[in-house]
Structure formats: structure tokens, C-alpha cells
Amino acid sequence: MSTLRVEALEQPDGTAFVFNNKNLLINGGMNIFQRSTSVTGITSESYNTADRWKTGISGLGTWTQTRSTDVPSAQGFGYSLKMDCTTADASPAAGDYLQIQQRLEGQNLQHLLKGTSSAKAVTLSFWVKSNKTGTYICELYDNDNSRAISKSYTISSGSTWEKKTLTFDGDTTGAFDNDNALSVFVNFYLGAGSNYTSGSLATSWGSVTTANRAVGQVNLADSTSNEWYVTGIQLEVGSTASGFEFEPFEAILRKCQRYFWYGEIAGGATADDDYSKNFLGNSFPVTMRDTPGITLVSGDMIGHTSGANGVTRVTKDSVMVEWSGSKYRSIGAACYQVLKADAEL
Amino acid sequence: MEITNARYVITDPIKNVANLIRATIDGEVWDIPLTVGNRFYDEIMRQVEAGTLTIADAE
Numbered sequence: 168m169s170t171l172r173v174e175a176l177e178q179p180d181g182t183a184f185v186f187n188n189k190n191l192l193i194n195g196g197m198n199i200f201q202r203s204t205s206v207t208g209i210t211s212e213s214y215n216t217a218d219r220w221k222t223g224i225s226g227l228g229t230w231t232q233t234r235s236t237d238v239p240s241a242q243g244f245g246y247s248l249k250m251d252c253t254t255a256d257a258s259p260a261a262g263d264y265l266q267i268q269q270r271l272e273g274q275n276l277q278h279l280l281k282g283t284s285s286a287k288a289v290t291l292s293f294w295v296k297s298n299k300t301g302t303y304i305c306e307l308y309d310n311d312n313s314r315a316i317s318k319s320y321t322i323s324s325g326s327t328w329e330k331k332t333l334t335f336d337g338d339t340t341g342a343f344d345n346d347n348a349l350s351v352f353v354n355f356y357l358g359a360g361s362n363y364t365s366g367s368l369a370t371s372w373g374s375v376t377t378a379n380r381a382v383g384q385v386n387l388a389d390s391t392s393n394e395w396y397v398t399g400i401q402l403e404v405g406s407t408a409s410g411f412e413f414e415p416f417e418a419i420l421r422k423c424q425r426y427f428w429y430g431e432i433a434g435g436a437t438a439d440d441d442y443s444k445n446f447l448g449n450s451f452p453v454t455m456r457d458t459p460g461i462t463l464v465s466g467d468m469i470g471h472t473s474g475a476n477g478v479t480r481v482t483k484d485s486v487m488v489e490w491s492g493s494k495y496r497s498i499g500a501a502c503y504q505v506l507k508a509d510a511e512l
Numbered sequence: 513m514e515i516t517n518a519r520y521v522i523t524d525p526i527k528n529v530a531n532l533i534r535a536t537i538d539g540e541v542w543d544i545p546l547t548v549g550n551r552f553y554d555e556i557m558r559q560v561e562a563g564t565l566t567i568a569d570a571e
Contacts, residue, residue: 458545460552478543479523
């Protein structure tokens with residue numbers, strides 16, 4: 168038997184090799200779609216299909232977002248995120264924009280050493296496909312310090328999967344807050360009006376100048392024939408891209424559920440002392456990022472009534488719902504409630 | 513984010529303190545904790561400050 172002793176494993180650029188959790192993004196492989204696999208008529212900022220990926224939009228067209236099985240060949244991805252223009256806007260107003268974005272917590276980014284002389288570069292890699300060729304912009308936007316950096320990539324072959332790699336320098340100015348709040352937007356621009364495109368692209372970190380954020384960006388909204396696909400998105404420390412980190416489905420799901428959970432609580436009802444209300448409580452599968460908002464979807468107190476009609480208590484860890492005015496004395500009645508809990512950034 | 517029909521909700525009648533806002537957000541009824549950092553609460557407060565939304569008292 169032999170022993171292999173290794174003092175350190177390094178990436179080609181000298182940064183430490185990370186065996187797991189190297190992707191700063193969640194659900195970059197488009198595995199988790201808790202909300203829906205298809206949403207039509209998107210015209211306002213919203214989380215629609217793929218978990219953690221938000222549509223940032225102001226005034227630029229109408230879109231259908233879907234989970235697509237169109238993926239790059241033999242790369243291991245099952246799904247991509249597709250944006251399909253259903254109402255075109257060939258002449259964007261100055262303030263219009265369209266982005267696919269992910270928002271990151273500062274406490275997960277402390278190892279980037281931002282705001283120090285040792286600030287680390289990060290590299291964004293992804294697979295992309297569109298019939299609309301030309302220049303596209305990706306941006307890191309530091310929400311804590313109002314700083315930003317943008318890089319361009321080119322879709323050169325129409326309707327062909329291409330892998331893109333963009334490296335963003337480390338920023339020696341402006342540390343990220345070490346908390347659970349929003350620190351960074353990772354923005355994929357799909358269109359932008361002149362407010363965002365009339366300057367010079369900010370390819371180095373600096374205070375935000377809006378006109379420099381998306382210079383050169385093509386307008387994906389200029390035709391209802393346009394569509395854009397993306398998958399395999401990875402943001403990692405260092406100046407080179409390594410292979411995409413494929414994680415078990417359940418690991419990705421748990422990461423997503425920190426921000427959004429669409430599920431069911433079930434059990435026996437309790438009641439207050441005058442039986443004016445019945446209650447059902449349960450823990451979330453993982454502690455959420457912050458206290459979530461709750462919407463009740465469907466439910467039943469079996470043999471008595473339908474779904475709960477409100478929330479009694481909610482924390483990062485659990486939720487209790489109530490059947491107000493039910494006056495059911497049968498404590499322990501079987502009941503369930505399907506709900507959504509949203510603690511997204 | 514389209515927010516309508518916002519009102520405070522008292523879930524503990526003994527303490528009689530509102531601890532949620534119930535509102536219709538993009539067509540769904542949500543119960544929102546009074547927590548800065550919850551994106552719905554932050555947006556409700558932004559719209560209240562802008563004078564475009566009013567939160568009704570608890571019933």
C-alpha cells in the first residue's frame with residue numbers, strides 16, 4: 168500500500184483548489200423549479216421558474232420563461248432556462264432593461280476579501296444559446312458599496328450552444344457586509360436602454376456610473392422570434408474556470424429552500440382554549456434566510472372545512488397557520504396546508 | 513410588484529399587537545412579517561413612503 172501526501176492542490180492560476188461548494192451561485196445547472204416550469208406574460212420584476220434566478224425587467228418587452236430540455240450536448244445538464252420574447256420592443260426607452268439575475272448574501276462572500284489588498288478575482292462560466300447574435304453584458308453589482316464591474320461576451324453563432332468564460336478582477340475597495348442581506352447582483356443583461364449603454368463599459372471595479380453598465384448590449388427584445396437559453400452557470404474564486412460542479416439534486420434543493428419553499432405541512436390540529444381557532448404548525452426543511460412571507464395555496468381540515476385562512480406565527484424556522492372561527496372541538500383532527508414561504512433577496 | 517389590500521393582522525388577541533401585514537401581491541394573498549430585509553415588507557414600506565400604498569388598521 169502506498170501513501171499519497173499532497174501539501175496543496177492549486178488551480179492553474181495558483182488559487183486553492185476547492186473540492187466542493189466552489190460555485191458561489193445556487194441552481195446554476197437549472198435543476199430546481201419549485202415555483203413553475205413555465206410562466207407567460209412577464210413584464211415586471213419577479214421570480215418565475217428556476218429557483219434563485221430572478222427576472223429583472225423594466226419596460227422591455229413581454230416574455231415567457233420556461234424550463235427547457237434544450238441543453239448543450241454531452242455536458243451533463245438536463246435543463247436550461249429559456250427566455251422567449253412574446254411582445255417585442257425594438258426601440259427601448261432610455262431607462263428600460265432586461266436581466267436574468269441572482270442575488271447573493273454578503274456572509275457567503277467574505278472569502279473574496281473584497282475591500283482588502285488581497286481581494287480575489289472571480290470567474291463566471293456558463294453555456295448560452297440564442298438566435299440573436301452579438302454582444303451581451305454580464306455585471307457584478309456591489310449593493311453594499313454601490314460599485315460595479317461589467318464584462319462582455321459575444322454570441323457568435325446563431326442558435327448554437329457556446330461556452331463563455333468571464334473573469335472579474337478582485338476589488339480592493341468596499342468590503343461586503345457580513346450578514347444575510349443582499350450584497351451582490353450577478354446580472355446577465357438581455358437588453359438595456361441608453362441610460363445603461365451610452366458610456367464606456369466599466370470593465371474595472373468602480374463607483375456605479377449607470378451609463379457604463381451595459382454598453383454594447385444587443386436588444387433581445389427587438390423581435391418575437393428571439394429566444395435566449397442559459398445553463399451551467401458557475402461563479403468561482405480565481406481567474407480560471409474549472410469544470411461545472413454537479414451537486415446532488417437534494418443538496419441544490421436544500422440550498423434553494425433557504426430562500427423559497429413550496430411545500431406542505433400536515434398533522435393534527437390544536438385549538439385555543441375557547442375553540443375559536445384551530446392551529447397547525449411545522450418546521451421548514453431548512454432554516455430560511457430570514458423570516459419569510461407566507462401565501463396559503465390549498466389545504467383541508469379533513470371532515471370539517473377547507474384550507475387554513477391565515478398565518479398565526481412565522482419565523483425563519485417554522486410556520487403556524489390557523490383556521491379562524493372554525494370552532495371545531497375535535498383537537499387532533501387531521502389537517503394539512505400547502506403553502507409558499509418566500510425569503511428571497 | 514403590484515401590492516393591494518394591505519392591512520395589519522393581529523394574531524395574538526391577548527397582546528393585541530399587529531405582527532403581520534396581509535396583502536395581495538401580484539394576485540396572491542401573502543402574510544408578511546414586519547421584518548426589515550423581507551423583500552415584500554421592504555417593498556410595502558417603500559410604497560407607503562412613496563405615498564402609493566396605505567396599510568389599513570387591523571380589523
